[in-house]
Amino acid sequence: MNCREAFKEISKYLDGDxxxxxxxxxxxxxxxxxxxxxxxxxxxxxIALYCDGKLFTLPADVRDxxxxxxxxxxAERSSM
Amino acid sequence: MNESFRAEIAPCAVAGSSTMGYTxxxxxxxxxxxxxxxxLQANRMSLSPQxxxxxxxxxxxxxxxxxxxxxxxxxxxxxxxxxxxxxxxxTGNNEDAEDVLQExxxxxxxHLPDFRQDSLFYTWLVRIAVNEGLMRLRKLRSDKSEPLxxxxxxxxxxxxxxxxxxxxNPEETMQQxxxxxxxxxxxxxxxxxxxxxxxxxDMEELSTEETANLLGLTTGAVKARLFRARMQxxxxxxxxxxxx
Numbered sequence: 001m002n003c004r005e006a007f008k009e010i011s012k013y014l015d016g017d018x019x020x021x022x023x024x025x026x027x028x029x030x031x032x033x034x035x036x037x038x039x040x041x042x043x044x045x046x047i048a049l050y051c052d053g054k055l056f057t058l059p060a061d062v063r064d065x066x067x068x069x070x071x072x073x074x075a076e077r078s079s080m
Numbered sequence: 081m082n083e084s085f086r087a088e089i090a091p092c093a094v095a096g097s098s099t100m101g102y103t104x105x106x107x108x109x110x111x112x113x114x115x116x117x118x119x120l121q122a123n124r125m126s127l128s129p130q131x132x133x134x135x136x137x138x139x140x141x142x143x144x145x146x147x148x149x150x151x152x153x154x155x156x157x158x159x160x161x162x163x164x165x166x167x168x169x170x171t172g173n174n175e176d177a178e179d180v181l182q183e184x185x186x187x188x189x190x191h192l193p194d195f196r197q198d199s200l201f202y203t204w205l206v207r208i209a210v211n212e213g214l215m216r217l218r219k220l221r222s223d224k225s226e227p228l229x230x231x232x233x234x235x236x237x238x239x240x241x242x243x244x245x246x247x248x249n250p251e252e253t254m255q256q257x258x259x260x261x262x263x264x265x266x267x268x269x270x271x272x273x274x275x276x277x278x279x280x281x282d283m284e285e286l287s288t289e290e291t292a293n294l295l296g297l298t299t300g301a302v303k304a305r306l307f308r309a310r311m312q313x314x315x316x317x318x319x320x321x322x323x324x
Contacts, residue, residue, distance in 0.1 A: 007240060011307035015288075035243040039314070042246055042321075046314045047282045050169075050267075052251060055259055058161040062178050066160060067153070069182050073189055074149050 001029045006036045010043055141201050145192050152192070156185055159202055162284075163209050169279055170213040172268040180216065184209040199290075206284050207294055210276060217272045238311040242318035250321045266316035270309055277302055278309035 006029045012018050013026055030037045049055070132140070132154040143151035160181065167180035187208050188195075195204055251259060267275055273295075280291040281302065292302045 004239075007238070007311075008307075011303070011310055014310075015303075015306075017303075035240075038243055038245050039240045042318060043310050043314045045246060046310060046317055049251060049259070049317070050263060050278075050283045050313075051285075053162065053165070055251060055256055055263070056161065056165045057256075058164050062164065062174075062181065063160060065178070066156070066182055066185060070153070070156065070185055070189060073186055 001025050003029075003033060003036055006030070006033070007039065010036075010040050013040070014044065014047070137201055138197065141192075141195070141197060145195065152189060155201060159205055160185070162202070163205055166206065166209055166279060166284065167213055169264060169267045169283070170210065170272075170275060171216055172264065176213070176216050176220075180209055180212045183212045187212075203286065203290065206280070206286065210280065210294060214272065214276060221272075238308050240311065240315065242315055242322060244318070244322040246318065246321040247323050262317065262320050266313050269316050270312055274305050274309040274312070277305040278313065281306050282310070 006026060009018060009022065009026050013023065018026065030040055132150060135143075135151075135154070137155070137158075140151045140155050144155060163184055164177060164181045167184070168174065168177035171177050171180060184205055188205055195201070247253065254262075267279070270278065276295060277291060277297075280286045280294065281288065286294070288299045288302050288306075291297070292299045295302070297305070
């Protein structure tokens, strides 16, 4: 497996979509190619950063306006 | 009266309405005139002493569907932050994200009786939010005469250019605001049709099939776009996070 072939399989590898034989070939390539290993690791980190909910806060004013809008909707419905 | 009990008999306290179409007993009757078996039945039906925040989602959805506003509000509280994060990263600006957030929960409230519970409640919310977000992006683009599906081919080549490793633990060493701005900016560099696939598959962890259904794509197109999105985002983030 060369680097170009390895790149194409990284996404499938992360999704668990690679057959065992191909996974083993990719693992071997990643073990000896530092560039591909960095691409693999940083792709994983990219996904992890977007998933990490700790990094994100809902502004209090946005939350307040949401709940006010919902209460207005609830009040409208019950007065119908 | 404890809070969960109040929630059952006054589902829409803000409206001050007593005509909510409920079938169970109001508090005084439970206390004064009900026989033990009836009381047990009522407890099983809806008068659970369990706090709203401890109730499983499916029970909250059932209660919200039958008109319990506080159960719905608890569902909102559980998911509002995640829906706002999705909306912000999809639309790229605070105003549209807030509109999407409000529309998502207002529509969920309105259409709750139609929710058949054949998916998770959160997945249903994500579906509404993504449709709202994409609708706004389409409108924005049509105002500028730009198509939403621009420059996306599912068989395009993606070749990594950045091979330097990242600084260790950037999420701990960078300011939270700085990191969030970086993630937002990188996502906006993607065409919307790649961005939506990435956010649904990798951030919201929907399956390939769910994402394909929601976006009207084949599963093959979802996989191809996810690959391109991941590679492009990695390149964008690498510019900011690489080791010197």
